[in-house]
Amino acid sequence: MNDCVFRLSEVSFSYKGVAALSGVTLDLPRGRRIALLGANGSGKSTLLRLLDGLHFPEAGRIEALGAPLSAAALADEATAIAFRRRVGFVFQNPDVQLFCPSVFDELAFGPLQLHWPRERIRGAVTRMLDAFGLTALANRPPHRLSGGEKKRVALASVLILDPEVLLLDEPTAALDPQATDDIVTRLETGFGAQAADRTLIFSTHDLDVVARIADHVVVLEAGRVVAEGPTASVLADTALLRRTRLLPAQAIPAVG
Structure with missing residues (x-):
């Protein structure tokens, strides 16, 4: 079995001529909790988008789960569906990800796209609502939730499919300390049948979050x-x- 979920070889990408990634060669091992650590503008979010097949390299090559990850590969519907089932992505801004009329519908959306039976969907959504403390919010429109609640809904809507790989872009961005602790605790615990073996890859510049969650770190600059x-x-x-x-x-001198 391939011991890496992603292999990158000399990968480069730019936005309108401005380099975001330059010659990145990297193996990301299976079953680990990997932090992509770097200051703002270091390329963390761009790398995650490449790993999720939202962008594709201008130069270089990416392999995902033992197969090429490219526009041509994902143009095949069966390949794309299989990849999306195995790799889940949670955006930094949950408002980008949440668009259904209710929290229940958000969690049901992915399973509906994969044509799960109705009873299976209802049971899975009910379990995830309970696990994420969202039962009382099931009928609420996502846009009326707090930032922390939106993050929980976005995470639950991805984890309901029990992906092998979970990608998260700044999972604690713009959250207060209590909401941050809640999300980090949920990531530490994991969910689903694959929780113990799931590969978690997340971007952050928060060293405390890295210390709590990650067992492997990649630093970008x-x-x-x-x-x-x-x-x-x-x-x-x-x-x-x-x-x-x-x-x-350098350390700031103490006052007094």
Whole structure:
């Protein structure tokens, strides 16, 4: 069995001529909790979008789950459906992802697209509503929820399909401390039959979140991978973290 969920070889991508990723070569191992760590503009979100097949490299090659990940590959409907079933993506801004008239409908949308039987859908949605503390909100329009509630709905709507790989773009962005702790705890716990073996890949610049969730870290700077390794060793490298703007350049003197 392939021990990597994604393999990238010399991958580059740009937006209107501005480089976002430059020559990224990277293996992302299966069954790990991997943090893509970097300051704003380092290329984290772009990398996640490439891994989800929302963008495709201008140069280089990506393999996903042992097969090429390209526009040509996903043009085949059966291949695209199989890929979307196995790889789930949660956007940084849940408003981009939530569009159904109720929370119940949001959770049911993915299973409906995969033609699950109605009773299976109803049972799965009911279980996910309970697991994510959303039962009382089942009939509420998502746009009327708080930021933390929207994040929970977005995460539940992806995890209901029990994907092998879960991609998350800044999962705690714009959340207050309590909502952040709730999301992080849910990611630590995992959901579904594949929870123990699921690969989690998430972007962040929050070192506390990395310390709680990740067992492997990839550090990006200006569209390039500048470090990679076990969480403890990367977080212990304060010179690296300062150079990549993840820690202040120098400590601020205490007042008084």
